[in-house]
Each structure stands twice: as C-alpha cells, then as structure tokens.
Amino acid sequence: MKPPLVLVPAFNEAARIGRVLAGVRAAVPDAILLVVDDGSADDTAAVARAAGARVVRLPFNLGAGVAAQTGYKLAVREGYDCVVQLDADGQHEPADIPALLAVIAHDEADVAIGSRFLDGANTYRPGLLRRAGMGLFRWLAWLLTGMRFSDVTSGFRALGGDVVRFVATEWYPTDYADADVLITLRRAGFRLREVPVRMYPRTGGLSMHAGLRPVYYVFKMLLSVALAPLRREPAQRKGA
Amino acid sequence: MAELTLHQTMFALVISLVAFLFVLELVRRRRLLEEYSWLWLLTAGAMVLLAVWYRLLIVITHIVGAVTPLNTLLLCAVLFLFAIAVHYSVIISRLSTQVKNLAQELALLSSRVDEPRS
Numbered sequence: 211m212k213p214p215l216v217l218v219p220a221f222n223e224a225a226r227i228g229r230v231l232a233g234v235r236a237a238v239p240d241a242i243l244l245v246v247d248d249g250s251a252d253d254t255a256a257v258a259r260a261a262g263a264r265v266v267r268l269p270f271n272l273g274a275g276v277a278a279q280t281g282y283k284l285a286v287r288e289g290y291d292c293v294v295q296l297d298a299d300g301q302h303e304p305a306d307i308p309a310l311l312a313v314i315a316h317d318e319a320d321v322a323i324g325s326r327f328l329d330g331a332n333t334y335r336p337g338l339l340r341r342a343g344m345g346l347f348r349w350l351a352w353l354l355t356g357m358r359f360s361d362v363t364s365g366f367r368a369l370g371g372d373v374v375r376f377v378a379t380e381w382y383p384t385d386y387a388d389a390d391v392l393i394t395l396r397r398a399g400f401r402l403r404e405v406p407v408r409m410y411p412r413t414g415g416l417s418m419h420a421g422l423r424p425v426y427y428v429f430k431m432l433l434s435v436a437l438a439p440l441r442r443e444p445a446q447r448k449g450a
Numbered sequence: 451m452a453e454l455t456l457h458q459t460m461f462a463l464v465i466s467l468v469a470f471l472f473v474l475e476l477v478r479r480r481r482l483l484e485e486y487s488w489l490w491l492l493t494a495g496a497m498v499l500l501a502v503w504y505r506l507l508i509v510i511t512h513i514v515g516a517v518t519p520l521n522t523l524l525l526c527a528v529l530f531l532f533a534i535a536v537h538y539s540v541i542i543s544r545l546s547t548q549v550k551n552l553a554q555e556l557a558l559l560s561s562r563v564d565e566p567r568s
Contacts (some may be wrong), residue, residue: 267560268554268557272550276550
C-alpha cells in the first residue's frame with residue numbers, strides 16, 4: 211500500500227506554509243507532501259520545496275477548489291489510495307491528520323471530515339455573523355443530504371481512493387467548494403464521517419471567506435438546493 | 451395597418467442585406483467561427499425576410515397582441531439580445547472549464563519536467 215498523500219493547496223502563504231509542512235512531516239513521517247501553488251506571487255513554491263514537499267505550480271490563480279482538484283488529479287495518476295487535504299495557512303492542526311487517516315484506513319467511511327465543533331475542548335470561536343452563516347449552511351446541507359454536519363465549512367479532510375477518483379472528474383464543484391463538496395459526495399453515494407479536530411484562527415493574511423463571498427456562497431448553496439433534485443446523478447459512483 | 455412604401459422597403463432591405471453579408475464575410479475570412487455565426491445569420495436572415503415580407507411582421511404583431519409592428523420589432527430585438535448573451539455565457543463557461551483543465555494539465559506536466567527525480 212502506498213503512503214498517504216498530504217495535499218496542501220496554497221496561495222501566497224510563504225510566511226506560514228513552512229511551519230504547516232514541518233507539522234505535517236512530524237505528524238505523518240511516511241506521507242508524501244504535495245503543495246499545489248495556486249499561482250502565488252511570493253516564495254510559496256520555494257519555501258514548500260525547501261520543506262521537502264513536491265510542488266505543482268498552476269500558471270495563474272484559479273481558486274482553492276481548482277488547486278485542490280489539481281492535487282487529486284495527480285493522486286489518481288500516481289495511484290494514491292488516500293489523500294489528506296489541509297489548508298496552508300496554519301488553521302488546521304497537522305497533529306490531527308492520523309485521526310482522519312485512521313477512519314479511511316479502517317474503512318469506517320469514504321470521507322473523513324475534520325470538524326472543529328464535534329469536540330467540546332475546542333478553542334475556535336467564530337464571530338456572530340460567521341456563526342449565523344455556518345448555521346444556514348448546516349441547515350442547507352441537512353436539507354440536501356439528510357445528514358447532520360457539525361462543520362460544513364471545513365477544508366480539512368481525508369479521502370479514500372474511490373472518492374479521489376471521483377473528485378478528479380468534472381463532477382467536483384471546483385468553484386468555491388467546501389459545503390458543496392459534502393453535498394456532491396453524499397449524493398454520489400459516499401459514506402461521510404466527521405472527526406473532531408483542532409482549528410485555529412488565522413494568524414494573518416486574507417481569509418477566503420471575506421467580503422461579498424459569503425453572499426455568493428449562500429446563493430450558490432441555494433441554487434444547489436433548488437437544482438439538486440433535477441440534476442442527473444453523478445455518473446461515477448463509488449465502486450463504479 | 452399601412453404597407454411600407456417602396457422607399458422604406460428598399461432601405462430596410464439594404465440594411466438587412468448588409469448585416470447578413472457582413473456576418474458571412476466574417477465567416478469567410480475566418481474571423482468568426484461557423485459555430486458562433488449561426489445566431490447572427492439567423493437574425494440577419496430574419497431581418498431580410500421581414501424587410502421583403504412586411505405582412506409577416508403584421509401577422510406576428512396580431513399573434514403576440516402588440517399594438518404596432520414597432521413593438522413587435524422591439525420585442526424581437528430584446529429576445530435576440532437575451533439569446534445571444536446567454537449563448538455567450540454558455541460558451542464562456544465551456545472555455546473556462548477548458549482553460550482550467552489545461553492549466554491543471556500544464557502544472558502537472560511541468561512538475562514532472564522540473565523534478566525528474568520524483
């Protein structure tokens with residue numbers, strides 16, 4: 211069995227990614243590190259290489275979803291059975307990677323999602339507006355999948371081989387993903403399971419949930435809710 | 451409703467034919483791909499048809515219940531602009547997906563070229 215692939219999509223994270231990669235290296239020493247540089251203008255790629263990661267560099271900025279999918283495409287081509295994805299900005303705790311991997315390794319689920327709210331001992335406290343937004347997404351995700359997720363905006367997850375092959379296709383919603391990914395995977399028939407993880411507030415830089423984007427996100431979710439029953443089901447199901 | 455005078459018909463016909471031939475010429479010189487020309491040719495063709503067959507416009511006006519043929523023309527123009535804008539959005543969406551896939555492919559391939567040891 212191949213070692214797991216740890217996928218870190220990164221955009222202008224030269225200041226933070228080195229520490230993240232060192233943390234991953236310490237938590238899962240046998241993992242292959244892959245950084246997908248989403249057209250950064252800074253030294254993200256060089257810092258990542260120096261930290262011992264393989265680097266795939268997109269020619270221009272295409273967004274977090276596309277960067278992640280690039281990594282999944284590489285994983286499919288090179289035959290990885292398990293991919294962990296985490297953010298490059300240090301919000302996700304690398305020490306929690308083994309907990310996500312264990313779910314996949316024991317075949318308890320096809321997708322393990324890191325949730326910052328499952329565990330009571332969590333330090334993450336979002337603001338009121340963000341909490342309201344998360345509540346709305348949770349409700350929409352429940353409406354669409356019948357599953358109660360505690361954390362629908364988590365980008366910290368581990369995927370098994372079938373799911374990796376699925377997200378490398380056009381069915382993967384690359385346009386501002388997170389919650390949409392949960393819904394798409396659930397509707398494709400994959401088993402999802404949440405795992406408690408630690409998350410930290412950003413130490414700097416620009417959150418991708420800034421400005422008008424949450425509004426667009428809500429719009430996109432509502433559109434998904436409306437269209438999901440009318441859409442053809444994803445062609446490539448688990449095991450297909 | 452009144453018929454058009456010969457003067458008016460000739461003017462409308464010339465304008466419509468110029469529009470039609472202009473689109474054809476763009477296709478001939480490969481400035482416009484055949485794939486994207488059909489909606490324009492259809493419109494220019496409809497303009498020519500209405501110029502030489504004004505009764506048709508009057509019949510359509512009765513069918514849609516518009517008050518004057520001018521209203522019908524305006525409605526057609528708005529519908530056409532809507533159609534062409536949506537047509538472009540569909541094309542742009544497809545191009546975006548293709549550009550995305552190409553960029554990913556390029557990134558994956560060049561990472562193999564840059565790092566032969568992996």
